[in-house]
Amino acid sequence: MWVLLILIVAVGLWVVSAYNGLISLKNQTVNAFKQIDVQLKRRHDLIPNLVNAVKGAMDFERGTLEAVIQARNQAVKVNASGPEGIKQISQAENALSGALSRLLVTVERYPDLKATGNISQLQEELTSTENRIAFARQLYNDTATQYNTKQQQFPTTLVAGMAHAERTDLWEIEDQAERAVPQVDLSRR
Amino acid sequence: MIGFVLFFAWLGFGGDYIWALSSTHHPFPWLGILLTGVAVITAWYAYTTGPEKVLWATGAHELTDPQTDAERQVVNVVEEMAIAAGVPRPRIWIVPDDDPNAFATGHDPRDSHIAVTQGLLTICNRDELQAVIAHELGHVKNLDVRLMTTLAALVGAVLLVREGMGRMMRGGGIPTRGRKGKSAGPLVAILLALWIISWIIAPLVSQLLVLAVSRRREYLADAMSAQFTRNPLALASALEKIEGAAAPTTSIKSGAAHLCICDPLGRRLTNSEGWLADRFATHPPMSMRISRLKGMGYAQLKKEGGSFTSSAPV
Numbered sequence: 001m002w003v004l005l006i007l008i009v010a011v012g013l014w015v016v017s018a019y020n021g022l023i024s025l026k027n028q029t030v031n032a033f034k035q036i037d038v039q040l041k042r043r044h045d046l047i048p049n050l051v052n053a054v055k056g057a058m059d060f061e062r063g064t065l066e067a068v069i070q071a072r073n074q075a076v077k078v079n080a081s082g083p084e085g086i087k088q089i090s091q092a093e094n095a096l097s098g099a100l101s102r103l104l105v106t107v108e109r110y111p112d113l114k115a116t117g118n119i120s121q122l123q124e125e126l127t128s129t130e131n132r133i134a135f136a137r138q139l140y141n142d143t144a145t146q147y148n149t150k151q152q153q154f155p156t157t158l159v160a161g162m163a164h165a166e167r168t169d170l171w172e173i174e175d176q177a178e179r180a181v182p183q184v185d186l187s188r189r
Numbered sequence: 190m191i192g193f194v195l196f197f198a199w200l201g202f203g204g205d206y207i208w209a210l211s212s213t214h215h216p217f218p219w220l221g222i223l224l225t226g227v228a229v230i231t232a233w234y235a236y237t238t239g240p241e242k243v244l245w246a247t248g249a250h251e252l253t254d255p256q257t258d259a260e261r262q263v264v265n266v267v268e269e270m271a272i273a274a275g276v277p278r279p280r281i282w283i284v285p286d287d288d289p290n291a292f293a294t295g296h297d298p299r300d301s302h303i304a305v306t307q308g309l310l311t312i313c314n315r316d317e318l319q320a321v322i323a324h325e326l327g328h329v330k331n332l333d334v335r336l337m338t339t340l341a342a343l344v345g346a347v348l349l350v351r352e353g354m355g356r357m358m359r360g361g362g363i364p365t366r367g368r369k370g371k372s373a374g375p376l377v378a379i380l381l382a383l384w385i386i387s388w389i390i391a392p393l394v395s396q397l398l399v400l401a402v403s404r405r406r407e408y409l410a411d412a413m414s415a416q417f418t419r420n421p422l423a424l425a426s427a428l429e430k431i432e433g434a435a436a437p438t439t440s441i442k443s444g445a446a447h448l449c450i451c452d453p454l455g456r457r458l459t460n461s462e463g464w465l466a467d468r469f470a471t472h473p474p475m476s477m478r479i480s481r482l483k484g485m486g487y488a489q490l491k492k493e494g495g496s497f498t499s500s501a502p503v
Contacts, residue, residue, distance in 0.1 A: 032275065039272065120258060127315070128265035135273035138419070143275070 018156050022163040025147040029168055032140040036171070039136045040075075040093055043129050047072045047100075054122050057113060064099075064106050071099040090171070097133075100126055137171045144168045239338035240294040240302055249282035249304045259310045266319050267303060273417040274326045279303045289313065289431045292449040293325035294338045301329045312430050320414050320424035324450055327413030333406045340399045404473050411478055415485050422486035425479045432475045451475065 051065050058065060075092040078085075104126055113119050150156050151165040255261045264281060271278040279295065282304035289309040295301030303325050305318075313321065328334050415421035431451050451472060472478075 028275075035272065035275075121261070124258065124262055124265065128269060131265075131269045132272050135269055135417075139273055139275050142416075 014155075015159060018159045019163050022147075022151060022156065022159060022165050025143070025150055026163070026165060029140070029143045029147045032136070032143045036133065036136045036140055039129075039133045040089075043096070043133065044072060044076050046125065046129060047096075050122055050125055054118050057116050057118060058107075061106055064103050068096075068099045068103050071096040093133075097130065100130065141170045144170055236296075236339050240296065240300075240334075243292075243294045243338055244282055244302060244304060247284050247286075247304065249284045252281040252283050262315065263305060263310060263318065263322075266315065266322050270319060270322045270326050270417055273323065274330050274413075276301075276326065276330055279326070279329060281305075283307060283310075287311075289434050290449050290451060291321050291325055293328045293334050295329065295334045296338075297332060297335060298329055301334055303329070308434065309431075312434060313427055316418075316420060316423040317427035317430065320418050320420060321427050321450055323414035323417040324410045324424060326417065327410035328406065330413065331406065331409060333410070336402060337399075337406075340402070407472055407478065408481070411482060412485075415482065419489070420486075421482040421489065425482040425486065428475060428479050428482070 047068060051069060055065065071092075075089075075096045078088050078092045104123065107113060107119060107123055147165070148167050151160040151163075151167070252260055252264065255264050260283075263283075267281050268278050276298040279293070279298075279301040280303070282302055284290075284304050284306040286306040287308040289306055289312050291303070291305040291309055293301060293303050303322065305321070309318070309321065328337070411421075411424060414424050418424070428451065
């Protein structure tokens with residue numbers, strides 16, 4: 001009798017903690033996804049200022065700068081939601097990343113330019129911005145993986161239905177061109 | 190923390206008990222109450238003001254308005270790593286010292302501080318700085334900072350109290366046993382011996398506690414740095430650089446040594462292995478840490494199918 005009671009209480013406690021663990025991971029995943037948005041928004045806001053700051057010094061590379069601005073405006077315009085929306089957003093953002101990395105490569109090509117205070121600052125800010133987005137995605141992927149693993153693993157999977165836990169998608173790089181990009185290591189000083 | 194208070198209560202009340210046994214009058218346990226009170230207050234004080242005390246002791250100044258490129262870079266790097274770790278951005282402090290080192294302090298991720306020395310900013314490249322900051326944020330995320338900072342303050346308090354008591358005892362003199370307490374002779378003797386031994390080992394015990402906790406945590410923070418940056422080799426090369434410049438970090442006192450990324454005292458113990466070093470060093474041997482990180486790095490490269498030279502930061 002007592003054994004049965006203790007067993008029921010123990011199982012009950014386990015269900016509660018497993019349920020709460022899943023809910024907590026679910027919310028962390030949602031939050032981590034929002035963080036990516038925050039960082040993308042930050043990049044949109046930053047780019048016009050940065051480009052304005054170096055416009056004078058980089059007049060001869062007007063085309064590269066304009067490409068950046070154009071890609072930025074394109075990315076701001078995308079305002080869709082749902083799985084299709086995420087695809088569109090990530091396409092526009094990837095285009096912007098491409099334009100920015102071309103700008104950084106261009107800057108690398110002119111050693112004289114790097115001596116100017118503004119340009120080295122631009123370089124640092126761009127590197128940092130790209131890093132922030134990358135790390136926000138990394139955090140999202142890590143948290144989502146943890147969440148997915150948890151809800152699929154054996155004892156917890158019994159509670160997964162109760163917690164409305166569903167598999168979340170990881171953030172992936174879609175087009176092959178972007179995947180091939182990692183080239184110039186700008187993090188070296 | 191509770192252990193600390195209880196230990197002090199034993200020191201105080203135990204002393205009173207012995208005193209009461211050995212003398213006929215003096216029934217009021219003033220020493221016990223006093224010492225327990227002192228312990229409670231220091232423990233509370235250590236917990237609440239620990240971070241400020243540690244930062245103050247190193248002479249760090251807060252970086253609120255970055256001016257130079259290096260300062261801007263460190264602010265950016267800290268923000269990036271805070272994103273990677275999923276914690277709020279800690280406050281950033283600069284320690285005016287040419288020796289490379291870094292430490293973290295605070296109560297929880299919402300209230301944390303990261304301090305780096307000027308020397309670290311000069312010798313590390315961006316990747317290495319990132320790895321070091323990630324290591325410190327690992328401490329923050331694990332809540333090591335709370336434990337370590339409190340321990341740092343407590344070790345200081347124990348040393349202080351013992352010094353004070355020692356002076357008082359030499360001045361006042363302890364009651365000699367056997368003069369009045371004939372009835373409870375052996376018991377008093379044993380208790381007195383235990384009590385005195387406790388007094389002697391008090392600082393040692395607290396020190397050992399700090400050490401045992403801190404070495405384990407260093408490996409964990411190294412691993413977390415690798416998780417956040419996905420670049421364990423950067424931390425390995427940063428540690429190599431820091432070790433290479435192993436002049437003692439003069440502005441960091443021994444009380445806060447276990448908070449730093451590498452032993453600021455430049456003790457040779459840290460670099461040796463074996464039983465003694467295992468027990469008494471604040472940090473695991475540098476060579477062990479570096480080789481573990483390199484192991485992670487090679488495993489990662491193998492998985493990605495890249496070559497070593499292409500992504501290893503130099």
